[in-house]
Amino acid sequence: MVRIGFEIHVQLKTKSKLFCTCPTNFLDVEPNTNVCPVCTAQPGSKPNGINEEVIRKAVLVALALNCKIRTEPIRFMRKHYFYPDLPSNYQRTSEPFAVDGELAGVRIREIHIEEDPGRYELRDGTVDYNRSGVPLIEIVTEPDMTSVEEARDFLKHLRAVLDYLDVILYPQIGFRVDANVSIEGGERVEVKNINSIHGVVRALKYEIARHKRMLAMGKKITRETRHWDEVRGVTVSLREKETAEDYRYMPDPDIPPYHIDPALVEQLRAQMPELPHQKKDRLVSEYGIDESAAWTFVLDKGLGDLFESLADRVGVKNATAFCLNLRGELNYRNKYLSDIQKPERLESLADLYFSGKITKPVYVDYLRKVLDDPTFVPKAQELLSEDEIRAIAREIIAANPDAVADYRNGEKKALNFLVGQIVAKTKGKADPKKAIQILRGELNR
């Protein structure tokens, strides 16, 4: 029996940092420009009051995950460790402000607020403090997942909820995951700092296989923390300890305990946007699509929005086929629709295809180009006229006497072969439906 639990860190989309007014857009500016004495822990500096926008976004997430919001005052603790990315030598982390939630059958144990440290570049020994003090929430689940597939589905659902709430600071970064995994007869191992859902799936598969191998060889699995090496696709032992490190937790004397206002909680509950499971129900009842397609669409917010926009323009059946195909191509690339630049190109592609201005092979080709080349713009092709197709059909017939004979002897497959020849020869400029009609006419003459 496998048991998997997660600690998920999400950088919250707020204008300013948790305890100062520096902007949070650490990726978009020169190193060490979003800094002040507070977030670089200069001697004598004191934190501002807690950023209310952080509280609102954090409570919104907690409510969407069906948590109870704690009404008692929440203290901020100092968690001590020594590393160049942490100028104060302690990270501020709140007591849980939300507990006892649930998403997709997985219990949420607690959520708390933290500040992100800076970014230490090991290779050249430099530190960028732009990220220092950026607000994070850490979502802690119970170890309720019993397979890699369940774990992946949970993370996809969680990611969708966060996208619907529009609370992720950089969607292209998403969230960072620490995964706890154990199998029957072994101790719990924590794999730290995995930065994509795809990475979590790979790390869990690796770790479960490793545990099974160890137990089969009669070895003991010790309780330890491991690092996920994305490039090599392996986990590496970081520290082998029986107990958790002593971070010398103490309440931060500079931050008064924070009391979440119940009126704010009710106000946020009333403003809750439509969530993935609600949208799934709506797509099923409004458009009559099946549950599994609806889930596929809603778990990628951009794809769900595209489906609705297309359903109104090209019809539900076409929109469903287009979006399922698109999801397959995105899965192949481990991408969300929001990772694609100028996604409106997908709408023009669907319009071109379903209005008959491009043929199927060209649509397939264009779709891949839109996903892989940000500069590619799909345009209507110059389709061949019936006379032009007829001329090529006659050439193909003349060049393939065996296939023609097979067709006349009742072998239906021969027709597909000949149509394929026409499509190849015209490089997709012949509409296959028309090509079949014309070819039949020519063969039966």
Ligand SMILES: [Zn+2]
């Ligand atoms: Zn600052």
